Amino acid sequence: MPSRLSDAFRPHPIHDFTSLRELPDSYAWNQRDDGGYPSAAGEAFATESVPVVDLDDPNALQSIGHACRTWGVFQVTNHGIPTSLLDMVECTCRTLFSLPLHQKLKAARSPDGVSGYGFARISSFFSKLMWSEGFTVVGPPDEHFRQLWPHGYSNHCDVIKEYNEEMKKLAGTLMRLMLGSLGIVAKQDIKWAGPKGDFKEASAALQLNHYPACPDPDRAMGLAAHTDSTLLTILFQNNTSGLQVFKEGVGWVTVPPVPGRLVINVGDLMHILSNGSYDSILHRAMVNRTRHRLSLAYLYGPPSSVEISPHPKLVGPNHPPLYRPVTWNEYLHTKAKHFNEALSSVRVCVPLNGLIDVNEHNNSVTVG
Numbered sequence: 244m245p246s247r248l249s250d251a252f253r254p255h256p257i258h259d260f261t262s263l264r265e266l267p268d269s270y271a272w273n274q275r276d277d278g279g280y281p282s283a284a285g286e287a288f289a290t291e292s293v294p295v296v297d298l299d300d301p302n303a304l305q306s307i308g309h310a311c312r313t314w315g316v317f318q319v320t321n322h323g324i325p326t327s328l329l330d331m332v333e334c335t336c337r338t339l340f341s342l343p344l345h346q347k348l349k350a351a352r353s354p355d356g357v358s359g360y361g362f363a364r365i366s367s368f369f370s371k372l373m374w375s376e377g378f379t380v381v382g383p384p385d386e387h388f389r390q391l392w393p394h395g396y397s398n399h400c401d402v403i404k405e406y407n408e409e410m411k412k413l414a415g416t417l418m419r420l421m422l423g424s425l426g427i428v429a430k431q432d433i434k435w436a437g438p439k440g441d442f443k444e445a446s447a448a449l450q451l452n453h454y455p456a457c458p459d460p461d462r463a464m465g466l467a468a469h470t471d472s473t474l475l476t477i478l479f480q481n482n483t484s485g486l487q488v489f490k491e492g493v494g495w496v497t498v499p500p501v502p503g504r505l506v507i508n509v510g511d512l513m514h515i516l517s518n519g520s521y522d523s524i525l526h527r528a529m530v531n532r533t534r535h536r537l538s539l540a541y542l543y544g545p546p547s548s549v550e551i552s553p554h555p556k557l558v559g560p561n562h563p564p565l566y567r568p569v570t571w572n573e574y575l576h577t578k579a580k581h582f583n584e585a586l587s588s589v590r591v592c593v594p595l596n597g598l599i600d601v602n603e604h605n606n607s608v609t610v611g
């Protein structure tokens with residue numbers, strides 16, 4: 244195992260690809276470059292759509308449980324995040340990615356760091372490059388933001404801090420609902436949830452993604468198919484579509500951006516905690532010919548010292564624990580090494596019903 248996350252990643256060539264008029268071969272993907280997931284039928288004819296849950300609905304807990312069991316992803320409305328805050332964070336994102344490349348590189352992610360500007364970390368697992376750039380915020384963004392905007396960085400810092408605070412509250416609510424529908428009561432059954440069951444000690448990373456308009460979108464890939472390593476991820480997308488989720492038996496389903504909705508992904512650690520009841524969702528981001536796209540992923544997990552394992556309430560003689568205990572940090576290292584095989588690598592037992600999780604599809608990925 245690499246001692247630092249960055250050791251597992253191959254350096255990415257820095258191109259200012261936003262100015263390219265044609266798609267270079269290094270950015271042109273074939274279907275098999277993305278792990279060979281079945282595609283066309285589902286994309287063209289998918290009649291199913293990702294469930295929408297109104298958090299003000301008294302039946303929200305049941306609806307979320309159903310969505311997590313059948314999809315591993317859902318959208319929420321009435322989530323309590325003010326539209327004005329979403330507008331401001333989108334504006335900060337747009338301003339950041341509009342900076343010239345040399346300026347963004349002043350806040351580049353360092354080889355042994357997590358925060359800062361850079362290209363998709365998962366690039367090292369693919370022979371082709373992704374049509375996107377990103378900025379990761381872990382902890383206060385001040386230092387990096389000062390490098391980006393020597394004058395006037397503090398407004399942008401305030402926006403990110405407020406967004407993180409609001410996201411943390413929403414993530415706590417979602418945890419209580421997702422676990423509640425498994426019969427787990429946060430404040431009684433999860434020690435690290437704290438006496439109020441508000442998951443105050445949780446950790447998180449904020450990932451800002453930018454997908455510039457692309458001269459040949461059908462052959463390009465914004466962000467290749469992956470599951471998040473998290474307990475859950477809260478995704479905000481601007482008004483350009485691009486997010487697709489993979490549903491067994493259906494194929495790739497687009498999650499169109501709808502104002503007021505946020506997308507909630509089940510992550511790998513939730514799959515482990517739920518002892519396989521909830522599958523983490525395989526997803527990817529496609530790009531657009533004329534419109535650039537922005538997304539913000541709030542990646543939410545346990546405090547660093549906490550080991551996540553199948554919850555005792557979900558383990559019994561007919562339900563052996565499927566995974567060994569793992570901290571988020573350990574799992575992130577495993578992910579950096581094994582990518583979409585990470586879950587299998589911490590599995591200790593094959594499910595008794597013989598079902599195989601979605602990540603098994605990626606057995607054919609060429610690790611580059």
Ligand SMILES: C=C1C[C@]23C[C@@]1(O)CC[C@H]2[C@@]12CCC[C@@](C)(C(=O)O1)[C@H]2[C@@H]3C(=O)O
Nearest residue numbers: 357364365379448450469471472473542578
């Ligand atoms: C906490 C984290 C989750 C993440 C790796 C990271 O350290 C920060 C970025 C996250 C992200 C976003 C894009 C997809 C992903 C697989 C990646 O390469 O970076 C996730 C990581 C993850 O969930 O494993």
Ligand SMILES: O=C(O)CCC(=O)C(=O)O
Nearest residue numbers: 450452485486528538540
């Ligand atoms: O841009 C998107 O819609 C997806 C982003 C994503 O999956 C991520 O940041 O983990």
Ligand SMILES: [Fe+2]
Nearest residue numbers: 470471526540
């Ligand atoms: Fe993701």
